[in-house]
Amino acid sequence: MKKVYPDAAAALAGVLKDGMLIMAGGFGLCGIPETLILAIRDSGVKNLTVVSNNAGIDSIGLGILLDSRQIKKMISSYVGENKTFAQQYLAGELEIEFNPQGTLAERIRAGGAGIPAFFTRTGAGTQIAEGKEEREFDGERYVMERGLVADLSIVHAWKGDTEGNLVYRKTARNFNPMMASAGKITVAEVENLVEPGEIDPDHIITPGIFVKRIVHVPNAAKHIEQRTVRKRTAPATPAGTGVEV
Amino acid sequence: MPWTREQMAERAAKELRDGFYVNLGIGIPTLVSNYIPPGMTVQLQSENGMLGTGPFPFEGEEDPDLINAGKQTVTELPTTSYFSSADSFAMIRGGHIDLSILGAMQVAENGDLANWMIPGKMVKGMGGAMDLVAGVKKVVVVMEHSAKNEPKLLHRCNLPLTGAGVVDMVITDLGVFTIDKKGVRGMTVAELAPGVTKDEIRAKTEANYQIDPGLN
Numbered sequence: 451m452k453k454v455y456p457d458a459a460a461a462l463a464g465v466l467k468d469g470m471l472i473m474a475g476g477f478g479l480c481g482i483p484e485t486l487i488l489a490i491r492d493s494g495v496k497n498l499t500v501v502s503n504n505a506g507i508d509s510i511g512l513g514i515l516l517d518s519r520q521i522k523k524m525i526s527s528y529v530g531e532n533k534t535f536a537q538q539y540l541a542g543e544l545e546i547e548f549n550p551q552g553t554l555a556e557r558i559r560a561g562g563a564g565i566p567a568f569f570t571r572t573g574a575g576t577q578i579a580e581g582k583e584e585r586e587f588d589g590e591r592y593v594m595e596r597g598l599v600a601d602l603s604i605v606h607a608w609k610g611d612t613e614g615n616l617v618y619r620k621t622a623r624n625f626n627p628m629m630a631s632a633g634k635i636t637v638a639e640v641e642n643l644v645e646p647g648e649i650d651p652d653h654i655i656t657p658g659i660f661v662k663r664i665v666h667v668p669n670a671a672k673h674i675e676q677r678t679v680r681k682r683t684a685p686a687t688p689a690g691t692g693v694e695v
Numbered sequence: 696m697p698w699t700r701e702q703m704a705e706r707a708a709k710e711l712r713d714g715f716y717v718n719l720g721i722g723i724p725t726l727v728s729n730y731i732p733p734g735m736t737v738q739l740q741s742e743n744g745m746l747g748t749g750p751f752p753f754e755g756e757e758d759p760d761l762i763n764a765g766k767q768t769v770t771e772l773p774t775t776s777y778f779s780s781a782d783s784f785a786m787i788r789g790g791h792i793d794l795s796i797l798g799a800m801q802v803a804e805n806g807d808l809a810n811w812m813i814p815g816k817m818v819k820g821m822g823g824a825m826d827l828v829a830g831v832k833k834v835v836v837v838m839e840h841s842a843k844n845e846p847k848l849l850h851r852c853n854l855p856l857t858g859a860g861v862v863d864m865v866i867t868d869l870g871v872f873t874i875d876k877k878g879v880r881g882m883t884v885a886e887l888a889p890g891v892t893k894d895e896i897r898a899k900t901e902a903n904y905q906i907d908p909g910l911n
Contacts, residue, residue, distance in 0.1 A: 527822050530820075550823070552823060620745075621744050678752075
């Protein structure tokens with residue numbers, strides 16, 4: 451079975467439907483599957499519910515799908531500095547469901563692992579717990595949260611082989627591995643596409659069983675949301691130049 | 696003189712212990728990393744999936760794949776590890792992080808914390824704050840004592856809670872307050888900033904508190 455598709459549009463062909471639930475990997479603008487997001491915009495699919503920790507920034511990342519008004523609802527932990535998001539939300543055109551970040555991550559992990567619900571201390575005694583079942587374990591209150599499964603997950607990886615085995619780079623890993631496991635169909639964009647055997651099996655983070663389709667994005671744009679630097683006062687080991695797996 | 700932001704961060708750094716794994720929030724808490732005592736080993740956790748967070752990169756060496764939870768470019772250290780968001784919050788929720796230092800809008804005398812939303816205003820979301828306060832072994836809040844002359848240390852928070860009964864210590868510009876969040880002792884004034892009087896604390900604090908015998 452061939453998993454590699456020639457471009458992002460081909461990798462999403464036949465998968466997109468109005469009103470579907472899509473999980474999109476990334477934290478801020480780090481590790482986002484932006485080539486696939488652009489292909490979703492071009493497809494014109496509408497009324498999407500999107501699960502993603504953040505909602506991009508204006509016109510970047512998921513901000514692209516907010517600009518084009520293809521998103522009906524976001525499930526996120528923090529939507530930060532996105533003017534388009536605020537405008538659409540305040541105009542009643544966009545729904546938001548806030549989940550604590552760890553609860554969101556665990557809902558996705560649980561969904562991918564076939565676990566329909568779990569109990570967490572996070573949010574006990576807050577409005578996040580309202581309407582949810584609560585139980586006491588060992589004298590502590592816990593809130594029941596549901597697992598999440600997506601019609602489609604889109605993820606970004608640093609390296610992948612044609613079998614769909616994925617490796618992520620640094621903090622661009624974030625939500626991508628859980629989302630890969632929680633999609634009924636998972637499409638991965640990979641910066642480096644290699645043959646099976648070229649990735650040490652001990653280094654694979656997402657096994658290929660979770661990935662149905664792959665597209666090679668050698669020139670994917672990467673964005674920095676908050677560029678912070680320090681003065682070069684003395685020679686030091688350069689950051690981020692370590693040898694990768 | 697009340698403490699400055701830097702002095703509040705310096706005071707918060709006294710809660711660090713050798714070998715601690717620590718999560719620092721945005722704002723004054725981030726400054727705490729400037730006051731880690733020489734010779735002490737502390738690993739900073741960034742909830743987006745990094746343990747052993749290094750300093751900001753030199754100009755030209757920023758890496759879009761390497762950011763902290765504030766989305767700022769950072770660097771890695773020899774001790775650094777990377778992991779998924781699920782593993783990151785397993786560390787947090789599972790009680791493996793020793794200390795969380797974060798900001799707040801309001802703290803109540805029973806340890807309730809509000810720092811994520813103001814009804815009627817655009818809500819940005821709670822991010823990882825609810826998980827941190829629910830799971831980390833010790834929670835220290837660093838904040839201004841008052842907001843526009845309104846007290847922030849209250850009997851009960853009137854803003855939506857981030858966590859119920861979660862705060863162990865509050866460091867403001869006026870002093871240090873400890874909270875017996877699981878017990879009955881409530882809030883105690885443990886230290887005063889230089890020149891700050893008990894009368895000033897009384898005038899600017901709504902919460903009930905005891906005064907540490909050492910201050911009498």
